[in-house]
Amino acid sequence: MANLQKSKPSIGFVIPVYSSVITLFIIVMTCVELCDAVTVVDVYRLVQYDVGGTPFGSRLAVLNHHAGSAVLFSAAADLSRTVLILPIRELNLTFIREYIGRRKPLGGLLLLLPLDFSPQDRENIGEADHSSAKQFVKGVLVELEQLLIHANIPYPVYFGFEDDDVNSVLADVKRNDATGQLATATTGGYKLVVAAPEPKKVASPTISNTQGWLPGSKADGGSNQLPTIAIVASYDTFGAAPALSVGSDSSGSGVVAVLEIARLFSILYSNPKTRGRYNLLFGLTSGGPYNYNGTQKWLHSLDQRFRETIDYAICLNSIGSSSNELWMHVSKPPENAYIKQIFEGFSNVAEELGLKVGLKHKKINISNPRVAWEHEQFSRLRVTALTVSELSVAPELLESTGGLSDKRKFVDEASISRSVKLVAESLARHIYGQEGKTIDIFADNSSLAVNPSYIRSWLDLLSATPRVAPFLSKNDPLIMALKKELTDHTVEVNVQQEVLDGIFTFYDSTSSRLHIYQVASVTFDLLLLLGLGSYLIVLFSFLVITTRGLDDLISLFRRPPSRKMKTA
Amino acid sequence: MTVFHFFNCAILTFGPHAVYYSATPLSEYDTLGTSIKAAVVYLITSLVKLVCLATFLNVSESDRFDPYQELLKALIGFIDVAGLYFALTQLTHRNISQNHKFQAVGLGWAFADSVLHRLAPLWVGARGLEFTWDYILQGLEANANLVLSISLAALGSLMWLRKNKPKTLIPIIYVCAGIVATMPSITSYLRLGLEWHLPKVVGFELFTSLVMAFISWQLYSACQRPSN
Numbered sequence: 001m002a003n004l005q006k007s008k009p010s011i012g013f014v015i016p017v018y019s020s021v022i023t024l025f026i027i028v029m030t031c032v033e034l035c036d037a038v039t040v041v042d043v044y045r046l047v048q049y050d051v052g053g054t055p056f057g058s059r060l061a062v063l064n065h066h067a068g069s070a071v072l073f074s075a076a077a078d079l080s081r082t083v084l085i086l087p088i089r090e091l092n093l094t095f096i097r098e099y100i101g102r103r104k105p106l107g108g109l110l111l112l113l114p115l116d117f118s119p120q121d122r123e124n125i126g127e128a129d130h131s132s133a134k135q136f137v138k139g140v141l142v143e144l145e146q147l148l149i150h151a152n153i154p155y156p157v158y159f160g161f162e163d164d165d166v167n168s169v170l171a172d173v174k175r176n177d178a179t180g181q182l183a184t185a186t187t188g189g190y191k192l193v194v195a196a197p198e199p200k201k202v203a204s205p206t207i208s209n210t211q212g213w214l215p216g217s218k219a220d221g222g223s224n225q226l227p228t229i230a231i232v233a234s235y236d237t238f239g240a241a242p243a244l245s246v247g248s249d250s251s252g253s254g255v256v257a258v259l260e261i262a263r264l265f266s267i268l269y270s271n272p273k274t275r276g277r278y279n280l281l282f283g284l285t286s287g288g289p290y291n292y293n294g295t296q297k298w299l300h301s302l303d304q305r306f307r308e309t310i311d312y313a314i315c316l317n318s319i320g321s322s323s324n325e326l327w328m329h330v331s332k333p334p335e336n337a338y339i340k341q342i343f344e345g346f347s348n349v350a351e352e353l354g355l356k357v358g359l360k361h362k363k364i365n366i367s368n369p370r371v372a373w374e375h376e377q378f379s380r381l382r383v384t385a386l387t388v389s390e391l392s393v394a395p396e397l398l399e400s401t402g403g404l405s406d407k408r409k410f411v412d413e414a415s416i417s418r419s420v421k422l423v424a425e426s427l428a429r430h431i432y433g434q435e436g437k438t439i440d441i442f443a444d445n446s447s448l449a450v451n452p453s454y455i456r457s458w459l460d461l462l463s464a465t466p467r468v469a470p471f472l473s474k475n476d477p478l479i480m481a482l483k484k485e486l487t488d489h490t491v492e493v494n495v496q497q498e499v500l501d502g503i504f505t506f507y508d509s510t511s512s513r514l515h516i517y518q519v520a521s522v523t524f525d526l527l528l529l530l531g532l533g534s535y536l537i538v539l540f541s542f543l544v545i546t547t548r549g550l551d552d553l554i555s556l557f558r559r560p561p562s563r564k565m566k567t568a
Numbered sequence: 569m570t571v572f573h574f575f576n577c578a579i580l581t582f583g584p585h586a587v588y589y590s591a592t593p594l595s596e597y598d599t600l601g602t603s604i605k606a607a608v609v610y611l612i613t614s615l616v617k618l619v620c621l622a623t624f625l626n627v628s629e630s631d632r633f634d635p636y637q638e639l640l641k642a643l644i645g646f647i648d649v650a651g652l653y654f655a656l657t658q659l660t661h662r663n664i665s666q667n668h669k670f671q672a673v674g675l676g677w678a679f680a681d682s683v684l685h686r687l688a689p690l691w692v693g694a695r696g697l698e699f700t701w702d703y704i705l706q707g708l709e710a711n712a713n714l715v716l717s718i719s720l721a722a723l724g725s726l727m728w729l730r731k732n733k734p735k736t737l738i739p740i741i742y743v744c745a746g747i748v749a750t751m752p753s754i755t756s757y758l759r760l761g762l763e764w765h766l767p768k769v770v771g772f773e774l775f776t777s778l779v780m781a782f783i784s785w786q787l788y789s790a791c792q793r794p795s796n
Contacts, residue, residue: 518698520699522572532580541591543591544591547591548592
């Protein structure tokens with residue numbers, strides 16, 4: 001007490017010194033390295049969307065909880081304040097299904113994809129990868145993606161990658177969890193923080209359809225319109241993590257094929273002698289995952305009279321896998337003469353290429369809003385159309401739309417080249433009336449050969465660009481690039497901007513940065529405070545004893561009561 | 569929780585200074601003015617040091633130990649000794665005994681050093697979510713620094729203020745003062761040259777500071793004896 005009273009008058013003396021201290025402070029502050037020893041990684045949030053007002057996906061973006069590992073799954077512990085870190089490699093799908101199905105509370109979920117699924121991974125490209133481990137991960141991912149997309153999850157779900165930093169954190173967390181203690185504020189551990197703003201609705205998402213023309217030549221200069229053949233692919237994707245949905249196969253391969261076919265025919269059509277009697281229309285449509293909404297908008301915007309001149313339309317979808325089987329999906333019965341003719345043309349060429357083409361017929365139910373194939377939008381407007389795909393069965397809504405597992409490494413360039421050749425060759429034979437003859441228009445090593453490096457470069461670009469339509473802006477570089485590419489080969493290219501209508505509402509904040517902090521527990525700080533207190537007391541006693549003697553120390557403790565007596 | 573940690577580290581860094589002041593007779597003789605003057609001298613000295621470092625030292629890109637640069641740094645470090653000399657001899661104090669004077673000067677010196685070098689990093693770092701041992705170690709370092717500062721002030725007062733000291737002890741005093749004054753360079757050599765980790769360096773600092781304090785205490789009391 002005596003000390004306190006003595007130091008009081010000096011406070012006034014301290015203040016003028018302060019200003020100079022503060023200036024030096026600032027100097028020192030600039031010298032100090034403002035290094036926070038945290039790990040920061042990129043993470044990608046699970047998609048959040050509403051279908052007709054029903055919420056789906058991860059409904060939160062903000063994350064601020066302690067980390068936990070799969071070890072905690074078995075324990076019947078309360079995980080409502082824990083972020084589970086689960087590597088896909090070791091994922092137990094039944095547990096996840098149970099957790100999501102029963103809507104058990106969870107602080108958050110961080111799913112770790114293998115590093116070779118990351119967009120930065122540029123190695124191993126070129127060769128399709130079929131190792132069993134990769135295929136296993138792919139299978140798990142497909143299943144997990146469907147599970148997550150169709151669930152309403154009240155906590156944040158993020159996707160990250162198993163890089164070294166995260167792996168070391170996970171190893172630590174596992175070790176800590178194995179001891180049986182739940183990591184909360186009192187036991188320390190790691191804290192995962194994502195400071196994302198509240199997800200906002202994407203206001204009127206636009207879809208951009210791009211089209212280009214190759215006009216045919218009228219032989220006799222007659223007034224009647226030339227018939228048109230349309231080659232169409234949908235370019236956008238949908239997946240559990242919009243920022244990771246690059247869709248190399250669905251439907252990057254289709255887009256690549258359309259661009260290459262446009263390039264091949266532009267060479268033929270640039271020479272008046274080889275210009276065919278058909279107009280060619282190339283379309284890159286958006287909104288594919290949402291019942292081909294963009295295709296529908298695009299077709300409706302076309303002139304009715306023109307639409308009637310479309311002879312038939314070929315839609316390309318998922319043609320990049322290395323199997324030798326392709327399917328031709330139609331909505332008209334296979335007995336239809338037109339369909340028969342096209343199918344025969346295709347299977348003839350396929351035979352020469354060593355491919356197998358099958359015909360699949362699926363009737364359209366007009367009352368059902370689900371449109372499984374792009375050609376069904378044409379068929380609904382009575383335009384003959386077919387879809388060429390490696391998928392034998394029509395996918396469900398939001399299935400096979402180029403999600404997490406649809407990566408570059410699972411796509412085979414050679415099979416895209418082969419499919420391109422199949423379509424281009426059968427088309428050319430039809431246009432030039434060479435059906436049934438074995439001529440090779442797009443022969444290898446000729447000037448009209450399919451160009452593998454062109455296919456590769458476009459496939460690489462598309463495989464590195466997430467293309468979920470609501471998150472693509474009107475002037476997105478990708479849309480501009482597609483437009484420019486079509487302009488190089490075709491004429492009258494235009495980009496049509498439409499609003500994605502229907503029942504879908506999307507929310508933003510698709511990717512953020514995850515901060516991983518190593519935190520100490522409150523108990524540690526309490527113990528530290530106790531230790532420090534006793535240290536200072538010991539120091540005090542030691543100093544008093546050595547400088548003033550033991551009696552002084554004892555008298556220090558005796559003095560206060562005597563003071564009180566005096567004041568009283 | 570993290571503000572809590574900040575307070576813990578602040579107590580560890582600045583607590584011993586306050587305890588030293590209140591526990592020793594310094595508080596009874598009201599030597600706070602002397603301490604504050606010493607702190608001001610420290611501020612000026614470190615400004616001069618900063619200017620010298622900025623003028624004579626190249627900014628090294630890497631964290632390597634460069635003997636020439638370190639020698640230069642050590643020489644510039646001796647500006648500290650000059651500052652301490654000024655604080656001990658030139659400042660007009662109220663008549664307090666030499667015994668209390670060097671303690672007050674050493675205390676003010678160490679406190680100013682702690683405030684300048686440790687408060688800002690502490691404020692920025694220890695309040696963050698991330699836990700590291702760095703700030704606790706830094707607090708321990710501040711304690712070692714307090715002991716070293718007082719030892720240096722004691723040795724300085726022996727060198728410059730005490731006239732009749734035993735002849736045999738003079739070289740020892742100078743050697744000890746030299747060692748204490750070059751401590752910053754020694755620790756920086758350990759850290760960068762030998763790549764010791766921070767806990768090891770801090771342990772070394774604590775150990776040497778205690779040893780040096782003991783030696784200077786013995787020297788001081790040895791010098792005290794004949795005058796009595």
